Amino acid sequence: MIAINDLTFAYPDSDFRLNIPSLVLEPGEKVAVVGPSGTGKTTLLNLIAGIAVPQSGTVRLGDVTVSNMGDADRRSLRAGRIGFVFQDFALLEYLTARENILFPYRIAAGAKIDDAARTRAVQLAQSCGLEGKLDRRPGALSQGEQQRVALCRSLIMKPDLVLADEATGNLDPANKVAILDLLFARTSEQGATLLAVTHDHELLPRFDRVIDFAIFRDAGEHAA
Amino acid sequence: MNAFFLAISYLRFHWARSLVLIVVTALILSVPIISQVLLNGSQTALTERAEATPLVLGSRGSQLDLAMNALYFSDDRANPVTMADADAIWDSGLGLPIPLNTAFETNGARIIGTSVEYFEFRGLNVAQGRQIALLGEAVLGASVAERLGLVPGDTVVSAPQNLFDLDGVYPLELNIVGVLAPTGTPDDEAVFVDIKTSWVIAGIGHGHDGVLAEGATSDDIVANAAIVEFNRITDDNIDSFHFHGDPADYPVSAVVLVPNDARAATMLRGRYLDADNPVQIIVPRDVIGELVGRIFRIKSLLDAVTLIVGGAALAAVGLAIFLSYRLRAREMQTAFKIGARKSMILQLIGAETILILCIAGVIAIALTFAVQTNGSTIVAWLLAT
Numbered sequence: 160m161i162a163i164n165d166l167t168f169a170y171p172d173s174d175f176r177l178n179i180p181s182l183v184l185e186p187g188e189k190v191a192v193v194g195p196s197g198t199g200k201t202t203l204l205n206l207i208a209g210i211a212v213p214q215s216g217t218v219r220l221g222d223v224t225v226s227n228m229g230d231a232d233r234r235s236l237r238a239g240r241i242g243f244v245f246q247d248f249a250l251l252e253y254l255t256a257r258e259n260i261l262f263p264y265r266i267a268a269g270a271k272i273d274d275a276a277r278t279r280a281v282q283l284a285q286s287c288g289l290e291g292k293l294d295r296r297p298g299a300l301s302q303g304e305q306q307r308v309a310l311c312r313s314l315i316m317k318p319d320l321v322l323a324d325e326a327t328g329n330l331d332p333a334n335k336v337a338i339l340d341l342l343f344a345r346t347s348e349q350g351a352t353l354l355a356v357t358h359d360h361e362l363l364p365r366f367d368r369v370i371d372f373a374i375f376r377d378a379g380e381h382a383a
Numbered sequence: 384m385n386a387f388f389l390a391i392s393y394l395r396f397h398w399a400r401s402l403v404l405i406v407v408t409a410l411i412l413s414v415p416i417i418s419q420v421l422l423n424g425s426q427t428a429l430t431e432r433a434e435a436t437p438l439v440l441g442s443r444g445s446q447l448d449l450a451m452n453a454l455y456f457s458d459d460r461a462n463p464v465t466m467a468d469a470d471a472i473w474d475s476g477l478g479l480p481i482p483l484n485t486a487f488e489t490n491g492a493r494i495i496g497t498s499v500e501y502f503e504f505r506g507l508n509v510a511q512g513r514q515i516a517l518l519g520e521a522v523l524g525a526s527v528a529e530r531l532g533l534v535p536g537d538t539v540v541s542a543p544q545n546l547f548d549l550d551g552v553y554p555l556e557l558n559i560v561g562v563l564a565p566t567g568t569p570d571d572e573a574v575f576v577d578i579k580t581s582w583v584i585a586g587i588g589h590g591h592d593g594v595l596a597e598g599a600t601s602d603d604i605v606a607n608a609a610i611v612e613f614n615r616i617t618d619d620n621i622d623s624f625h626f627h628g629d630p631a632d633y634p635v636s637a638v639v640l641v642p643n644d645a646r647a648a649t650m651l652r653g654r655y656l657d658a659d660n661p662v663q664i665i666v667p668r669d670v671i672g673e674l675v676g677r678i679f680r681i682k683s684l685l686d687a688v689t690l691i692v693g694g695a696a697l698a699a700v701g702l703a704i705f706l707s708y709r710l711r712a713r714e715m716q717t718a719f720k721i722g723a724r725k726s727m728i729l730q731l732i733g734a735e736t737i738l739i740l741c742i743a744g745v746i747a748i749a750l751t752f753a754v755q756t757n758g759s760t761i762v763a764w765l766l767a768t
Contacts, residue, residue, distance in 0.1 A: 210720055238722025249717035253396030254389075265385045266723035296396070312721075 160186055161207060161320065161352060166216035166226075168199075168206060177202055179216070182370070186319075189343060189353045191363050194372025200356040204322045207354065208241050209233030221319060238267035242313030242351070244342070246325035248305040250297040250312075256304075257293040260284060260311040267316065276315070283311040287341050303334035310338065314345050321346050323355035327362065335359060386727075390734035400707070401739070404700055408743035411693045411700075413750045418689070420751065422682055424758040425765065426675050429455075432568060433671035435505075437648060438640035440468060440480070440655070443663040450670040453637035455569045456485050456493040463634035468662050470631065477651050478642035479504075484581040485636040488542045489557070492527040495573045496581020504641060507570055511535055512561030515577050518624055519616025521557040524573045525565035526760055535560055538615070539574065541584045555584045556615035567759035582626065582633050583616070590616065590624035640664065708732060 161184040168177040177199040184190050192200050205211040206218055209225045210233075218225040220240065225233060237243075250259045260280045264270040284293050287307040297305050306326065313321055323342060327335040339362055346353045355366070363369050394401040432454050441449040441461055448459035463486070472480040481504055484496035501507075502514065512535030515522055523533060533539060540554045557576060565571055582588050616624060626633075642648035655664040708715075708728060715728045754761060 208720070234722050234724060236722075237720065241722075243720055245717065249713070251389075251392075251714060251717075253393045258392070262718075263721055265389065266718055266721060266727065 160184065160219075160221060161354070162217075162219040163207075164217050164219075166206065166213045166218065168202060168211065168213045175199070175202075177206075179203070184352050184354060186352055187347065187350050189346070189365075189367045190355070191366040191369045192354065192356045192372065193358070193360070193363065193369060198372040200372055201324055204324055204354065204356060207320070208237050208243070208322060210237070235268060238263060238270070239316055240319045242316065242318040242321040244306070244309050244313045244321065244323040244326040246328040248297070248302075248309045248329075250305055250308055252297050255294050255296055256284065256289060256300065256308045257281075259297070259308050260293075260315055262312055263316050270316075280311065280315060283314055283345070284308075286345065287311055288337075303330055303337065306330060306334070306338050307341065310341055310345065314349065314351075317349055318351055320352045320354065323353065323357075325356055325358065327357065327359055335362065339365065386730040386734035387738070390731060390738055393731075394735060394738060397707075400703070404703060404739050405743045405746065407696055407700055408739055409746035409750065411696050412743060413747035415686070415689050415693070416747070416751050417754045418682075418685065420755050420758060421762060421765070422678065424762040425678070428568065428759065428762045429671045429675055430668075433667040436639060436667045437642055438478075438651060438664050439637055439667055440464065440472065440640055440662060440664050441637040443658075443661050446663070446665045446670045447674060449637060449663075449665055450667045452485055453483055453639060454667055454671075456495060456573055460485065460636060463636050464638065464662055465631060466633045466635055467631035469635055469638045472638065472640060472651070475651070475654075476643075477647040478640050481639040481641065482578050482635040483637045483639060484578055484585075484634065486634070487581060487584050489539050489574055490527075490531055490542070492524070492531075493573050494521075494541055494557075494581065494584065495575050496578040496584075497575060498578055500641075501575070501639070504639065505566075505568075505570055507566065508564045509561040510564035512559070514561060515575065516560070517616070518577065518580055518583065518621060519555070519558055520560045520580070521574050521576045522561035522563055523559060524563055524571040524575070526571040527574055528562040533559055533562075535562065553586070553614055555580075558616070571760070572764060578635070579626075580616075583624065585634065587628065587633055588624055588626035590620050704732065704736065 161182075163179050163182040165181075166177070166179040169175060175197075192203065194200055202211060206213055207220070207225065209218075209228060213226050216226065220236065223236065225236065228236065243249075251262065254262065257277075257280060260283065261272055261276060264272045264276055270276075281293065284290070284307075287310055289304065289307055289311070292300060292304060297308070300308065306329075310326075313323075321342070326342065327338055330338060342353060342355070343365065357363070433450070436454055439449060439453045441453065442464050444461045445459070448457075448461050451457040451459050452461065463484075466482065469480040469482045472478060479500060481498055481501045482496075483501070485493055487494040487496075495501075499514065509522060510525070511528075512522070521539065523531075523539075528534065531539070537559045538556045539559060540556050543554050557574070557580070563570065563575075576584075579588065640648075640651060642651055652664050652666070655662055708731075711728075715723075718727055719725060
């Protein structure tokens with residue numbers, strides 16, 4: 160479960176201010192975050208992941224309070240319990256699809272790429288329709304395939320939470336649906352919570368819940 | 384984080400950039416060492432050979448050109464002197480003259496026309512075959528034989544002096560009768576013939592069909608352009624070879640003088656001090672000693688230039704690495720979001736720099752080793768060109 164209470168955040172030298180009195184995501188819940196650009200949707204993901212630290216309030220992920228953790232612990236939390244999917248895929252061009260999927264193992268402290276990890280990478284890739292493409296580099300893959308690789312990378316460490324930041328933003332309509340199908344299916348299999356920032360309103364009915372950042376703005380608590 | 388795995392993957396993917404960085408770094412590392420190795424080798428080769436050559440007689444002019452040509456068979460040839468000058472030394476009884484005619488080449492190697500005393504003087508031994516005995520025979524230096532793949536029984540043709548001079552000197556096919564043992568000196572790069580054979584190459588001596596009609600007297604010469612001039616000296620035609628003109632006027636590039644003793648050397652030098660005399664005697668040790676001194680003074684300057692260029696090249700390499708990491712800011716940001724430490728970039732820079740330095744270091748060591756192993760050959764080639 161993710162629980163945010165009385166959270167306030169502001170960037171230095173900026174009039175941007177984010178106030179979230181209360182926000183709770185249940186385990187396994189699929190939640191979409193919508194709202195105009197610059198309202199703090201990505202900032203919310205960064206705060207939950209411990210990339211940014213709130214000025215006040217708490218962010219809890221399961222049994223740990225992210226906002227109180229030290230830098231190393233938050234890094235460790237991201238590497239082990241949170242998966243990221245980015246709009247621009249953010250794959251390493253010089254690694255194959257297989258090595259991109261296994262990349263979190265290379266940066267997570269204490270993680271080791273063993274046979275089990277390799278097998279899991281192959282299984283994930285197969286479940287995302289990447290058979291026969293594991294040894295290709297991103298430059299040799301289509302955009303839809305690159306996002307599938309990024310999706311596999313986000314799930315390889317069996318995270319409790321997957322944060323998707325405009326994950327379908329660079330894809331054509333067919334691939335948008337396909338990637339969202341995969342995102343839903345794979346996170347459901349793992350029982351992971353999905354929090355997805357999106358501008359694609361036609362996809363919203365598929366989520367369990369939609370958080371419109373306008374409610375924070377309407378409440379006068381959030382200034383973009 | 385497996386920094387080295389990521390570094391290797393990155394370097395392999397950007398192989399062209401990596402190759403440039405590695406080659407530049409290898410050159411920065413190896414050029415100063417190689418230049419030092421070659422300079423030390425040159426100094427040794429120059430000094431040893433100069434000290435082993437008491438005196439050299441040649442045309443008045445550049446003492447350095449004369450020494451370089453007579454000792455290292457370089458292209459810097461002064462005007463030739465004549466056999467009369469060599470004979471004058473012999474007649475004086477003060478020393479042994481060893482004539483050298485270095486005017487011709489074959490397959491990039493200098494043809495040295497000389498007398499048999501030269502081989503004894505330089506301590507040159509025949510490793511294969513035998514020593515020169517007849518006109519038209521040649522023995523090869525070890526490096527020339529290896530480079531051209533020639534053995535006794537093969538032939539080698541002298542290079543024409545001028546391709547467009549139809550009336551000029553025609554190439555002569557030389558019979559290889561021996562190959563010298565390697566010495567690590569310019570002798571390894573030379574083809575040795577008898578001095579008379581060099582005069583045949585020069586066109587002073589030649590052999591051809593009979594020029595008398597059958598049953599005619601010596602007044603009935605029938606020579607014309609149809610007469611075949613031999614371009615190879617064989618057992619069948621060697622008797623027809625003859626020379627024209629006064630042997631005393633035949634050209635000699637230089638004469639190595641081996642004086643009987645120090646007194647004889649002083650006397651010989653004294654006889655050729657007159658600045659109006661077209662012939663001079665030099666002491667190679669003094670001439671080469673001065674050259675080596677200049678080389679090492681220039682070396683100090685070159686060291687400074689190398690330091691500056693090397694520093695600039697290193698700065699360029701550093702800038703290239705720095706810019707590549709600026710370009711990888713997005714990658715680093717992604718890695719950080721996923722859970723990498725911010726110091727990951729430092730680890731990657733370190734791993735890639737270590738890899739580049741290690742590979743470049745291995746190449747630099749290999750280059751230096753190769754130069755050091757073949758140092759004497761390279762030095763001999765450098766001195767001859």
